[in-house]
Structure formats: C-alpha cells, structure tokens
Amino acid sequence: MAQLRSLSRERCLELLASVPVGRVVFTQRALPAIRPVNHLLDDGTIVIRTNLGAALGSTATANGPVVVAYEADTIDVGAHAGWTVVVTGTARLILDEERVARYERLLQPWVDDTMNCVVGIDCDLVTGYELVPVPS
DSSP states (O other): OEEEEEOOHHHHHHHHHTOSEEEEEEEETTEEEEEEEEOEEETTEEEEEEOTTSHHHHHHHHHSSEEEEEEEEEEETTTTEEEEEEEEEEEEEOOOHHHHHHHHHHOOOSSSSOOOEEEEEEOOEEEEEEEEEOOO
C-alpha cells in the first residue's frame, strides 16, 4: 500500500529539473497528442528542442504561443513509490539568437533528427504528487 501526497511548487520544479526526460502534451488537429522529449529547466522555463516540421513545432509556428502540458515522473513499481509532476503553461518558440545558441549547446536531442527550433514552456500551473509506501 502507498499514500499519495501533494508536493509544493518548489519541490515539483526541483524534481522536474532532476530528470532529463518528460512528455509534452499538445493539441494536434483538435485532439490531444503526447510526445516524449528530453528537456532542461532554466529559470522556471522548461526548454525542449524540436523540428519546425514536427507537430509541436508546426503548431507553435502557425498559431504563435500555445497552451500545453508537460509531465515527468519517476516510479519504482516494485516499491510502489515515486513522484509525478505536471506543468501547464504557454509554449512559444525561442527566437533570441543567443538563447537559442546556448540551449543548442546545453540540450542535445536524443533522436537522430534535425532539431531546428527551441521551445520554451512557461510553468504557469505546477502540480505534483509523491507516492510514499505505507509500512504494513
């Protein structure tokens, strides 16, 4: 058995920064779409790299800033322990050349594809939960 405890915003952002991968949730043709991506957290902004031709890059380019969700977690199935963090916020293309160059150095894509844009996700709404084993 385990107990679910809510986490503070600060703790959520610490946990989010501690893992390299999450999932971005966005709208594609009026339906929810989810993509796994690697990320970094920089001054309260989730930063990911993508391709302008990919679904999220195309959506942000065509529509300007878009509302997305971002989720990351760590779960130990055997111990029934872990945490999950969900961020809801505005995603926008980062266009400042210095910032783009910096993020291109710091954030190397895991997939073999051209990643020609950088997207920043504002952490407007941050929620998280911790799954804690309860001693029997």
